[in-house]
Amino acid sequence: MKKSSTHNSQVAIVGGGMVGAASACGLADLGLDVTLIEHNRPDFDWPQDEIDLRVSAINKASQHLLGNLGAWQLIDDRDAVAYREMRVWDSLSSEIHFDSADIGEPDLGHILQNRVIQRALWQAMEKRPGITVLSPCSVTDLQPSPEKITLQLDDDASLESELLVAADGARSRMRDELGIGFSEFDFQQTAVVTTVRLAQGHAETAWQRFLPEGPLAFLPISTDQCSIVWSTTADIAEKLVEMDDAAFCVALNEAVEGRLGEITETSQRARYPLRSIHAESYISSHAALVGDAAHQIHPLAGQGVNLGFRDAGALIDTVASQLERGRPISNEQGLRAYERTRRGDNLLMQKSMEGFNHLFSNDNSLLKLFRNGGQAATQRLPLIKEGFMQHALGTSGEIPSLCKKAM
Numbered sequence: 001m002k003k004s005s006t007h008n009s010q011v012a013i014v015g016g017g018m019v020g021a022a023s024a025c026g027l028a029d030l031g032l033d034v035t036l037i038e039h040n041r042p043d044f045d046w047p048q049d050e051i052d053l054r055v056s057a058i059n060k061a062s063q064h065l066l067g068n069l070g071a072w073q074l075i076d077d078r079d080a081v082a083y084r085e086m087r088v089w090d091s092l093s094s095e096i097h098f099d100s101a102d103i104g105e106p107d108l109g110h111i112l113q114n115r116v117i118q119r120a121l122w123q124a125m126e127k128r129p130g131i132t133v134l135s136p137c138s139v140t141d142l143q144p145s146p147e148k149i150t151l152q153l154d155d156d157a158s159l160e161s162e163l164l165v166a167a168d169g170a171r172s173r174m175r176d177e178l179g180i181g182f183s184e185f186d187f188q189q190t191a192v193v194t195t196v197r198l199a200q201g202h203a204e205t206a207w208q209r210f211l212p213e214g215p216l217a218f219l220p221i222s223t224d225q226c227s228i229v230w231s232t233t234a235d236i237a238e239k240l241v242e243m244d245d246a247a248f249c250v251a252l253n254e255a256v257e258g259r260l261g262e263i264t265e266t267s268q269r270a271r272y273p274l275r276s277i278h279a280e281s282y283i284s285s286h287a288a289l290v291g292d293a294a295h296q297i298h299p300l301a302g303q304g305v306n307l308g309f310r311d312a313g314a315l316i317d318t319v320a321s322q323l324e325r326g327r328p329i330s331n332e333q334g335l336r337a338y339e340r341t342r343r344g345d346n347l348l349m350q351k352s353m354e355g356f357n358h359l360f361s362n363d364n365s366l367l368k369l370f371r372n373g374g375q376a377a378t379q380r381l382p383l384i385k386e387g388f389m390q391h392a393l394g395t396s397g398e399i400p401s402l403c404k405k406a407m
C-alpha cells in the first residue's frame with residue numbers, strides 16, 4: 001500500500017497466527033474481500049527434521065476445519081502425528097486411560113508444530129485471490145464510526161473496513177484499542193517446553209502426569225520424539241531450564257516414574273509463565289475478538305487453539321447468515337449471536353482447566369480423596385469416559401459448520 005493512502009476491505013483481520021489465518025480463509029470463501037495484517041512475517045523455511053518448541057494437540061473438530069479450508073491437505077503426513085491413546089495419572093498413581101478404539105475413532109487427535117499449521121494456512125490464503133496479506137505491518141490506531149472501522153497502519157496508510165477481526169493473541173492491542181477489558185488469573189506456574197527422544201518410543205500415546213506443582217505432558221511429535229510441556233513453579237522451572245541436558249533427562253525420567261523408558265536426548269528448553277485471561281466482551285462496534293485475543297487458558301488439556309478455531313468457525317457461520325439475510329456483515333445482532341455461541345463454551349473449558357489444575361496439582365489430603373473417587377468413577381463408567389472423549393475431540397456441543405466432517 002502507498003504511504004498516506006486509504007484503502008477499503010470488507011474485512012480486516014489483525015494477526016496472522018493460526019486463528020487469524022483460518023478466519024481469513026473462511027471469510028474469503030464467503031466471497032468477501034479480506035485484508036490480513038501481521039507484524040512478524042513468518043519464516044516458513046526450516047530443516048525437515050528440526051522440531052520447534054511450540055506445538056499443539058489438534059482435535060477432530062479442528063482437523064475438520066483445517067480440511068474444509070484446504071489446509072490439512074497441505075500438511076505432510078510426517079508432520080501430523082496421531083495419538084491413539086491417552087494416559088493420565090497423578091502423584092498417587094491412580095490412572096485414567098482413554099483409547100480411541102472405545103469410541104470407534106482411529107485416533108484421539110494429532111500433534112503438530114504450530115508453524116506447520118500456520119504455514120499450511122498461509123499457503124491456503126495464497127490460493128484465495130480475495131485475500132490481501134500485509135506483512136510485516138502493524139496497526140497503530142483504530143477509529144470506529146457508525147458505518148465502518150478505520151485502521152491506521154504503521155506505513156502511514158489506512159484501511160477502512162466493515163468488520164475488524166482481532167486475532168492478535170493474548171496480549172491483543174486491538175482489544176485494548178477497542179476499550180475491551182479482561183479478567184486475568186495467574187496460575188503461579190511456568191511451563192517448561194522442550195523436545196525429547198525416547199529409546200522405546202511413545203506407543204502412539206499422549207502421557208500426562210499431575211505432580212503437586214503442576215501437570216507434565218509428553219506429546220508424540222515424531223516416531224520416537226515427544227514434545228514436553230512441564231508446568232511447575234517458577235523456581236523449579238528456572239532450574240530445569242538451566243541444568244545440563246543429562247541432568248534434565250534424569251529429572252524428567254524421575255518425574256514420569258520411568259514409565260516411558262530411557263530419555264536419550266533433549267533439545268533446548270524455553271519457559272512460558274502461565275495465566276488465563278478472558279475478555280469482558282468478544283465484540284464491539286464493527287469488531288469481533290477470536291482466539292487468544294478473546295481467551296487464554298491453561299495448556300494442560302491442549303485446547304487453546306482448538307477453542308480459537310471454533311471461534312473462527314462460529315464467526316464465519318454468523319457472517320454467512322448475515323449475508324444470506326442481506327444484512328451488513330457487522331450487524332450488531334449477528335455479532336451478539338457470535339458472542340453468545342462462543343463465550344459459554346470457552347468459559348466452561350477455561351474454568352474446567354483451572355479446576356483440574358487446582359484439584360490435581362495439589363497435595364491437600366481432602367482434595368486427594370475427592371479426586372481419587374472421581375478418577376476411579378471416570379475410569380470405571382464408560383459413559384462418563386465417552387463424554388470426556390467427545391468433549392476433547394470437539395465433537396460435542398454447538399459445532400460450527402467448518403468444524404464438521406465434510407460430506
Ligand SMILES: Cc1cc2nc3c(=O)[nH]c(=O)nc-3n(C[C@H](O)[C@H](O)[C@H](O)COP(=O)(O)OP(=O)(O)OC[C@H]3O[C@@H](n4cnc5c(N)ncnc54)[C@H](O)[C@@H]3O)c2cc1C
Pocket residue numbers: 014015016017018019020037038039040055056057058114137138139167168169170172173174191193229272290291292293299301302303304305306307308
Ligand atoms: C506451552 C503451551 C502449550 C500449548 N499447547 C497447546 C495444545 O496442545 N493445543 C492447543 O489447542 N493449544 C495449545 N496452546 C495454546 C495455543 O498455542 C494458543 O491458543 C494459540 O497459539 C493461539 O493462536 P492465535 O492465533 O489466537 O494467537 P497467536 O498465536 O498469539 O497469534 C497472534 C498473531 O498476531 C500477531 N500480532 C500481534 N499483535 C499484532 C499487531 N498489533 N499487528 C499485527 N499483528 C499482530 C502476532 O505476531 C501473531 O502472529 C499452548 C500454549 C502454550 C503456551
